[in-house]
Amino acid sequence: MKSDVPAEHAAFITDGILRSFPVPMSELPDLERAVMHLRDASKRIAPGQPLSRQPLSDLDVSVEAFIRGLDLGPATTDLFYTLVAWYSGADPHAVSVFGAIAQTAGFGHSPLGFYTGLSERFVGGAGVLLQRMIDTSGLEVRLDRLVTQVQQNERGVTVRTRSGEVINAESCVMAIPTNVLRQVEFSPQLDPRKTELLAEDHLGRAYKGSFLVRNIPRRPFTLGSGKLHSLILGYECEDDTCIMIAFGDDKSLSNPLSREEAEAAVREFFPEAEVLAVDAHDWCADPLFRGGYRIDPPGQAIEFVRVMNAPEGRVVFAGTDLDDSVWRNWIDGAINSGGVAADKISETLSRTRSAR
Ligand SMILES: Cc1cc2nc3c(=O)[nH]c(=O)nc-3n(C[C@H](O)[C@H](O)[C@H](O)COP(=O)(O)OP(=O)(O)OC[C@H]3O[C@@H](n4cnc5c(N)ncnc54)[C@H](O)[C@@H]3O)c2cc1C
Known part of the structure; x- marks a missing residue:
């Protein structure tokens, strides 16, 4: 296993606004409530035990039902839906939130664990x-x-x-x-x-593409409700390019291999970005x-x-x-x-x- 270098530049789109921090400062208490709520729910799960034998059915609900009552502001609400979209590769309004909670439990009850986990890859593939x-x-x-x-x-x-x-x-x-x-x-x-x-x-329609990119900040990370859900650094190349791993769903790019569409999607986060090449498999079209x-x-x-x-x-x-x-x-x-x-x-x- 190889763990990649930590991100140095982040870009978020929440509530329709491009930001360097996921929510405005006025919503920091909302962000804390959302993170704590996810962590508390995950704490009910014993990660080493089969899930179907644990009394967890009340967590098998929609995102809307899960965050109802938290009184989250629009950016934090959007961020929560985006996290579930990233995890599921699906419409976050249609899916059960249970997988995202179980995932949090798997990563040591860490709501950040998903991102950390995705930065590890097999040497050689x-x-x-x-x-x-x-x-x-x-x-x-x-x-x-x-x-x-x-x-x-x-x-x-x-x-x-x-x-x-x-x-x-x-x-x-x-x-x-x-x-x-x-x-x-x-x-x-x-x-x-x-x-x-x-x-x-x-409902799973996950898209995961590898984009060869130039003209973006060093060691970037993105998360947001754009065309893509997230971009994480795959490999830093020796020239000024890098391979970004792009996460989305079947609506992110109408053609999963379109360089132009990939570039437009990356530019939502980094307006100067150039996408030179795209590789991806269309799991939804594969019979x-x-x-x-x-x-x-x-x-x-x-x-x-x-x-x-x-x-x-x-x-x-x-x-x-x-x-x-x-x-x-x-x-x-x-x-x-x-x-x-x-x-x-x-x-x-x-x-x-x-x-x-
Ligand atoms: C976009 C995307 C990104 C992912 N990213 C990650 C990641 O970062 N980390 C991670 O750990 N996991 C990731 N996964 C999940 C990972 O790929 C799966 O968990 C894993 O491949 C599942 O293995 P499996 O053996 O259950 O099924 P599969 O790998 O789906 O294998 C099923 C096999 O059955 C074959 N098959 C289908 N129909 C028939 C038939 N009628 N007769 C015979 N054979 C048939 C298929 O060809 C296939 O080879 C990702 C998945 C997707 C779709």
Whole structure:
């Protein structure tokens, strides 16, 4: 892991105004109330315990319900919505605030932790981690097989792919993004509550682009309700350019690779900025994902995880979308969920084998 240098110049857009501090001085008490409220709520969460087993359903509410009663000024209100938008890559008015609270708990009950966490990256890129996991697991990896059907009976599971390949196994872990799970035909059918929750796309529409930028202040950081939610420093190059990591949603840029649109978005924070190149993946347009990491509406953030973690006979579900920890939506969440799924499979196998 490599931790980047701290930011030296910050720009914020709140309540429609570009600022060097997130709120006007008159709203400092509001900012304190908002930060304390988030921290206090996060303190109710035991980060090491599965979230769905904790009495937290009253925190699975909209942002509006969560901050109601705090009497926040317009800039602080906007800042709070922006933080949730940044975390979720979704419309902050539509989502449950629970993920942002759980996230705060994960970072040692620190409302600032999200920003600090995003400044750490794998040396050599995440592909290095993936390759190491493959190399050390002893697993056989078969790429380019689109699973279309999963059938099970008392003897085992049969998985079929679009190209007609058939794989028989004693058990199966389904770890595909939850927006595309409904495209797989399960026999027997899934529990009706799972089918119901999987019937529509979730709200997560995260955009994360890498912008090669020139003419911006040294080591910058931005947060605000502009086209983008945030920009953080990725890499300082040896010439006068740097790579900025841009966070937004599917409305930030109409074309995720447009240099012109990226430049206009960065200029909202730094008017002199020049964007020289853009790289990004369109997760929402990709048929294997149909969106970013899973973001639920109020009332479903805990319920979804609880329902999806219940095994269906020899088939169990995994992936960061249904991770039952504070690291849901992160790589750590995917790894955690994989460990939990492995334990469930072991239990299923020992039960079915001893019944023979
Ligand atoms: C924009 C964005 C930014 C992010 N930033 C960070 C970050 O900074 N730090 C962090 O820790 N995490 C980040 N994440 C989250 C991280 O990428 C995920 O947590 C992680 O990749 C989830 O792993 P997974 O194995 O659960 O699912 P995925 O990585 O989504 O893997 C699911 C796999 O299933 C495959 N699949 C789909 N349909 C089928 C099918 N029918 N048959 C067979 N295979 C299929 C897909 O091709 C894919 O390979 C980000 C995610 C997004 C979208």
